[in-house]
Amino acid sequence: MNCVSCNAELPQEAKFCPECGTKIGDMECSNCGEPLKPGAKFCHSCGSAADSESQAHETTQAEGGTTQKSWLATIGPFLFIPVFVGIIVILFWKNREPEPMNASNATAAEQSAPSMAAMGQVHETLERLKQRVEENPDDLVAIDSLATMYSIAGSYDKARKFYERHLEIEPDNQQIKIALGLTYHSLNRTEEGIELIEGILQEEPTHAFALFYLAEIYASSGEMKVAEEHWNKIIDHYPNTEIANMAQQRIHEYKHTDSN
Structure with missing residues (x-):
């Protein structure tokens, strides 16, 4: 299945497009019928668990324009790719003293090092999101994605700026x-x-x-x-x-x- 907005291939059971952020599914609590936040583990209204298909009903839909999503779900695609998250942390790791390496752990370190291609993908993602915000200052999907990526990386001051920017738009x-x-x-x-x-x-x-x-x-x-x-x-x-x-x-x- 492809995204109706950008035609990107969607992961199985995706709730929004990982490329453009277009929402492709709404979920409702099976207990009280209230809408569920994307990626929610429980119903905010009644507290019922919402992490199984038997407890939530999903209807697929597409929405045009800027999609406003839960900040908890914005980073969803990255959370399912541990290596990608690890690369983000490495890119933004600040002032860490490297641990001494010896012959016994050098091989493991080399094996765990991210590829240059993957690191380049992270940079490209960040630059693409920044470009989207520059072109559309009200793009909440891009703003939230940047904020969350910076939070995961530990660059909290950069994350703060984007969260504050979101609240200027949606206080x-x-x-x-x-x-x-x-x-x-x-x-x-x-x-x-x-x-x-x-x-x-x-x-x-x-x-x-x-x-x-x-x-x-x-x-x-x-x-x-x-x-x-x-x-x-x-x-x-x-x-x-x-x-x-x-x-x-x-x-x-x-x-x-x-x-x-």
Whole structure:
């Protein structure tokens, strides 16, 4: 199957085109019928798991123009290609002292090194996305793709600029606010990150993603009691769901760490 917009070949079960970002599928929760975010693991409205075909209904469609997608799904194609992600990290790795190599590990290092062709593909992808943004400053697909690639690479200040640029265009996008809040935290601007995500919870106190990632920020800042309160809210409001299980696991991990 090919994309109706750019004619690129689509991966099996693709939800959007990896080349142009055109959306090719909508998903609905089988429990409450609400639309699901692309790549969502659970229903934001009722908390039902959405990671199997029996729990979600997909209808294929094409949309013209700029496609606005979940920031969690923007990088979808890259996440299914671990080598590609590894290359991105290598390209942006900053000021790392190389570990000494000896004869025993030289072969393994050489074997794991990415090919020049693959590295060139990464550069080409970045340049193509930058060109798209230059030609269309409101291209949210390209903006989100750049932001997410830079985030994965650890270039958080560059990622921040693109997330902030998205919010200039779409100021009420909650998922981009969460992404930007996490980016602020990575830039040691934790208070700004917390304020941004807490703003979402003021409007929607049970927003699962906001609760989960705000808890992560608090936990990494040593505020475990506050983090646990947020994770417990997820468990209370979304029982027997994947994100509730993740929250329970995080509480268990931190308690286990504290006891050691």
